[in-house]
Amino acid sequence: MSNVVGLVEAMGLRTSALWLLALVVGALILMALAFAAYAVYLRIHSDRRQRLWAQLSERWEGPVLLALSDPGSAPRVYQLVAPQHRLHFVRFALEYARRVRGEERRVLQKLVEPYLAPIARRAASRAVEVRTRAVQTLGTLGLPRYAPEVLKALDDPSPLVAMVAARALASSEHPEHAAHVLGHLHRFEGWSRSFMASMLAAVGPAAAPALRASFGDAHGAPWVRAVAAEALTMLRDFDAGDLAAAVVSTEDDRELVASALMLLAAVGTPEHVAAVRARCASPDNVVRVHALDALGIVGEEGDLPRLLGAMSDPSPWVAIHAARGLRAAGGTRLLRDLSDSDHPRAALARQVLGEEAGT
Amino acid sequence: MSTLVWQALGTFNWVVLAYFIVLNAVYLITSLFAFGALRRYARRLKSLDLADLVRGAGAPPITLLAPAYNEEATCVEVVRSLLTLDYPEYEIIVVNDGSTDRTLERLVAEFNLKPTARIATAFLDTQPVRQIYRSRRHANLWIIDKENGGKADALNAGVNFCRTPLFCAMDADSLLEREALVRIVRPFLEDAHTVAAGGILRIANGCVVDHGQVLDVRLPRNLWARFQVLEYLRAFLSGRMGWDALRATLVISGAFGMFRRSTVVDAGGYATDTVGEDMELVVRLHRHCREHGIPYAIHFVPDPVAWTECPETLRQLARQRDRWQRGLFQSLTRHRVMLMNSRYGRAGLLAFPYFFFLEMLGPVVEALGYVAFAVAVLSGRTDYAYVVAFLMVAIVLGVALSIAAVALEELSFRRYPRLKDLLSLFALALAENLGYRQLTAWWRVKGTWSALRGVEGWGRMARKGFTLVEGTDDER
Numbered sequence: 001m002s003n004v005v006g007l008v009e010a011m012g013l014r015t016s017a018l019w020l021l022a023l024v025v026g027a028l029i030l031m032a033l034a035f036a037a038y039a040v041y042l043r044i045h046s047d048r049r050q051r052l053w054a055q056l057s058e059r060w061e062g063p064v065l066l067a068l069s070d071p072g073s074a075p076r077v078y079q080l081v082a083p084q085h086r087l088h089f090v091r092f093a094l095e096y097a098r099r100v101r102g103e104e105r106r107v108l109q110k111l112v113e114p115y116l117a118p119i120a121r122r123a124a125s126r127a128v129e130v131r132t133r134a135v136q137t138l139g140t141l142g143l144p145r146y147a148p149e150v151l152k153a154l155d156d157p158s159p160l161v162a163m164v165a166a167r168a169l170a171s172s173e174h175p176e177h178a179a180h181v182l183g184h185l186h187r188f189e190g191w192s193r194s195f196m197a198s199m200l201a202a203v204g205p206a207a208a209p210a211l212r213a214s215f216g217d218a219h220g221a222p223w224v225r226a227v228a229a230e231a232l233t234m235l236r237d238f239d240a241g242d243l244a245a246a247v248v249s250t251e252d253d254r255e256l257v258a259s260a261l262m263l264l265a266a267v268g269t270p271e272h273v274a275a276v277r278a279r280c281a282s283p284d285n286v287v288r289v290h291a292l293d294a295l296g297i298v299g300e301e302g303d304l305p306r307l308l309g310a311m312s313d314p315s316p317w318v319a320i321h322a323a324r325g326l327r328a329a330g331g332t333r334l335l336r337d338l339s340d341s342d343h344p345r346a347a348l349a350r351q352v353l354g355e356e357a358g359t
Numbered sequence: 360m361s362t363l364v365w366q367a368l369g370t371f372n373w374v375v376l377a378y379f380i381v382l383n384a385v386y387l388i389t390s391l392f393a394f395g396a397l398r399r400y401a402r403r404l405k406s407l408d409l410a411d412l413v414r415g416a417g418a419p420p421i422t423l424l425a426p427a428y429n430e431e432a433t434c435v436e437v438v439r440s441l442l443t444l445d446y447p448e449y450e451i452i453v454v455n456d457g458s459t460d461r462t463l464e465r466l467v468a469e470f471n472l473k474p475t476a477r478i479a480t481a482f483l484d485t486q487p488v489r490q491i492y493r494s495r496r497h498a499n500l501w502i503i504d505k506e507n508g509g510k511a512d513a514l515n516a517g518v519n520f521c522r523t524p525l526f527c528a529m530d531a532d533s534l535l536e537r538e539a540l541v542r543i544v545r546p547f548l549e550d551a552h553t554v555a556a557g558g559i560l561r562i563a564n565g566c567v568v569d570h571g572q573v574l575d576v577r578l579p580r581n582l583w584a585r586f587q588v589l590e591y592l593r594a595f596l597s598g599r600m601g602w603d604a605l606r607a608t609l610v611i612s613g614a615f616g617m618f619r620r621s622t623v624v625d626a627g628g629y630a631t632d633t634v635g636e637d638m639e640l641v642v643r644l645h646r647h648c649r650e651h652g653i654p655y656a657i658h659f660v661p662d663p664v665a666w667t668e669c670p671e672t673l674r675q676l677a678r679q680r681d682r683w684q685r686g687l688f689q690s691l692t693r694h695r696v697m698l699m700n701s702r703y704g705r706a707g708l709l710a711f712p713y714f715f716f717l718e719m720l721g722p723v724v725e726a727l728g729y730v731a732f733a734v735a736v737l738s739g740r741t742d743y744a745y746v747v748a749f750l751m752v753a754i755v756l757g758v759a760l761s762i763a764a765v766a767l768e769e770l771s772f773r774r775y776p777r778l779k780d781l782l783s784l785f786a787l788a789l790a791e792n793l794g795y796r797q798l799t800a801w802w803r804v805k806g807t808w809s810a811l812r813g814v815e816g817w818g819r820m821a822r823k824g825f826t827l828v829e830g831t832d833d834e835r
Contacts, residue, residue: 018744025380025751028387029759036759036766043769129402160403163549192419192548316480320522350476354493 056088064096067111068104077111086115090137097140101173109141116142123149128158135161139168147177154184162187170199175206182214185224193223193255197230208237216243222253229259233266245272254284261290268298280306288313289321296325304331311338311345319345323352365740368731372741372749375728379752382717386593386760389601390767396604397596397771400661419547420448420523421540421617426513427531428456433668435469437531440571442497446540450499453531454517457486457507470494472502480522481620483515483628491520510613511629511636518628521620528637530614534563534571534666542663543617552654554622554644557611558663559595561774562588564671573666578780581671586795589787591669593764596661596771603659607710609645611657613637615665622647622655633693634815635686642694645706662772677802684722684806685814691715722803728753729797754792761788 059080067074081089093112097105120142122134135153138146153165166184169177181200188196200207214220215228229247232240240263247260261279264272276298279291292310295303307329310322323345326335332353339349423441427434434453441451455463466472472492486508494500505516514528525547529535539558546553565579579585602608613636623629626647629636641657648655670676691698691714697707698715732749735741765784768774775781 015742015744018742018748021376021380022744022748022751025748025756028383029751029756031387033759033762036762038766040766040769043773129399129405132403133405190550190552192551194419195548316478320478320480345478347476348478351478354475 053088056085057092060089060092064093064108064111068096068100068107071107071110074107074111078114081115087118090115090119090141094137094140105173109143112141113145116146120146120149123153128161131156131158131161132164136164136168139165139172143168143172144174147174151177151180154180154187159187159190163191167199171202175203178203178207179210182210182224182228185214185227186221189221189223193227193259194230196227197234200227200231201234205235205237208232208235208239211235212237212240212243215240215247222251222256226253226255226259229256229263233259233263236266238267241267241269241272244268245275248272248275248279254286258286258290261287261294265290265294265297268294270298270300273298273300273303277303277306280310285315285318288315288318292318292322292325296328299325299329301330304329304334307331308334308338311348319348320352323348324355327352327355368735369740371727371731372735372745375724375731376745376749376752378717378721378724378728379749379756382721383752383756383760385713385717386597387756387763389605390597390760390763391601392604393597393600393767394770396600397661397767401771404662418447418541418544419525420450421446421544422517422521422523422526422620423449423451423535423540424454424514424517424521424526424528425451425531426454426456426510426517427458427462428507428510428513429458429460429462430531431458431460431462431465433532434462435465436568436571437534438466438470438500438571440534442500443537443571444535444540445537446544449540450501450521450523451497452501452503452517452520454503454505454513456505456509456513463502463504466502467492470500471496472500475501477501477520479519481519481624481628483519483624484631485512485516485519488516509631511631511633514636515628515631518620518623524620525617526620526623527615527617528613529616529665530667532668533560533614534568534573535615536664536666537572539615539663539665540617543615543660546656546658546660547617547619550656552656553658554619554648554655555611555641556617556658556660557599557608558615558617558659558665559599559661560591560612560614561664561666562591562669563666564669566666568666576774576776578775578783579669579671583673583676583795584669584671585783585787586791587669587676589761589764589784589791592768592784593761595659596767597760597764599659600661600767602710605705605709606656607705608657608659609641609706609710609714610638611641611659612665614667615663616641622653630693633686633689634682635688635690638686639690639693642690642697642706642711645703646694646697649703649706664774673798677805680799680802681806681809684719684803685810687714687719688807688810691719719807722800723807725800726797726804729800757792757796758789761791764788 060077063073063077063080067077090112093108097108100108116138119134119137122130123138125131125134131153135150139150143150150165150168153161156162156165162184166181166188169181178200185196200211211228211232215225215232217225229244244260244263245268248257248264251257251260257279261276264276268276273295276291276294279287280295282288282291292307296307299307304326307322307326308331311319311326313319313322323335335349335353339346339353425437425441438451438453453466455466472494474490475493477491486506488503488505490504492502492504503516503520505513518526525544527540527543543556543558546556562579562584563573564581564584565577566573567575567577578588599608599610616637622644623640626643630639630643633639644655644657647653670679691711697703697711699712700707703711736746762785765781765788769781775784
């Protein structure tokens, strides 16, 4: 009898547990459905916003284009911007500003100037995305007036905000900001080196002195120096040649030496060839690759045998760059002879000759 | 004896219920993470001008690797689409993996290909390369013609001839959107430790394609293809986005993924003895980097899109799911050392157990669970509360999660602009739980069984070709 009671109790407990389970699952379902409903609401909301945006864009497009070609007509644009649509107008101008520079950019900056104060306040928002957007806007449309806000963003705890600030400053047509960006490069160590270099090169030749200082700073981080070297390469800064040769001769860091060799390949002269030659026998493949590239450009006729010999390097990468170096150094005939032979690198010679012919 | 059987059945029913609860709870958690991640991503996109970010000289050159085996129906259209991609510097290497149809002939004729010398830069083992061609018309288009060795072998051949720091592995029957490379390369720019990134796959059936670009996004007419649209949305937007937010991406689709060439070569390239070479590579990259102390990151990016043609018959679909399950089984059992192993970080502690217990073994529990549930209900040996709980957990929660996936799509990318399509997706979310889901569970059980028996091979999917815009010369 007690067994039966126990069973009934157990059954009751089991049923309660199942109902509890059903309730929990029901709550989960409600949560998921609420999630879905919220998203559907967002769709309706964004549909409305898109319609409004299309209307506003249509209203502003003509007058803004007119203002770009005739800045005197700018006051007419203000009459078309209702107080509740000011931020929309800033967004509209931002999309245009990304595509223009120089005088046209300045016209856009003038058009949005009265509306940027609330954006500047957003640069101090707690939400990373809001800060990012604000810094992006101020950096594109608010410089130099809002330079303090953008410069401050270089120290923002969010790397994204800092990157947006750095990019805005680097492309701001105000070269004096390059030094600030260089001073904060360590914050972007995770980013691609060539990406950072191209960002700095976008400042233009005016950034070269700061870049050279950074590249030549023996106490600086090798990564930062390598970025500076690559930016100088992109700028083809001939004044950096001696510095690059010195770095190639004295430094050990692989990436730094490779970047310096790239710089020499772009701006090196026969005076730098000794430093390059010494690296052609480096035990490091990456360094050898860049040394042979540079040798093909700054080397002399006497370097052709060295380049030809490097085509037999066990690393295919080194061999390819040696072959290209040979071609760049005027060794096309040697390559042709090799391509007609049964040399193990004959196919490589044909490949590089084919590259020259564009086939 | 009979009582023991019923007790065992009752206990098993509880196991099945627990399985569904855990499975759906994981789906819900990843969906919630995905929700937050997608919103952040959308805001981030507003802040960063991606095109500007990439078009600067800092964009690394990329090689697209497209292995092709008997792809004569789609190969020309796909290569055309690849040639129009919006990216500063890229090469295309189509690897003709010993096709027995006219794939090579069509490519040679269409793109004016001529034999050319090109030396290997890596030496992964592959079947012999017969000839390398380069297009006279498009200097960045190369074809490697080789003996048949399977998809992984073809990819390895492509990697051997790749000379850019990054390569993008894709299927020769997929169409990449014009900005796909610009978008998928972003994690490599933002984090120099990124070794792999996957994009999203979408179903091209039913869409209108012109010159390799999807012009008009529509739901397929075929019901099975429609179910797959929903499945892909759930898998990518709820699943992979959620796992990425948890920083535990374990799968990158073989149809569209970007990899750091040197890391893949160091890890040994694609495994040629599995049909799940895409997942196996990603799992091995986790292992390789962790075991060698290499800092790394593997990401899923939700907006670079590859459009792919999906199976439209039950037979082809069954084969595909069988193969996917075998690939999953092979990848996970091969790297079982990662299971619950803290040495492998979140991949070992979170993602691997999920895929091992819920994706690999789960279908067996699920399929048997449906049978056990039916037996229990028909025999009257279960109570009402259990039936309600089971149906809610197994069906209704599944519907809710599918709706949530559709909602995520609406929230983020809204690729199906017609209201009719949106309503269809909601209807499919309900309908797929009433037969389709059970079918896929059954196919996956069969796949697990095939894997246990050591069945190999891909099986073939007959391609219809994309639906081209009316009036083009290429309409088939």
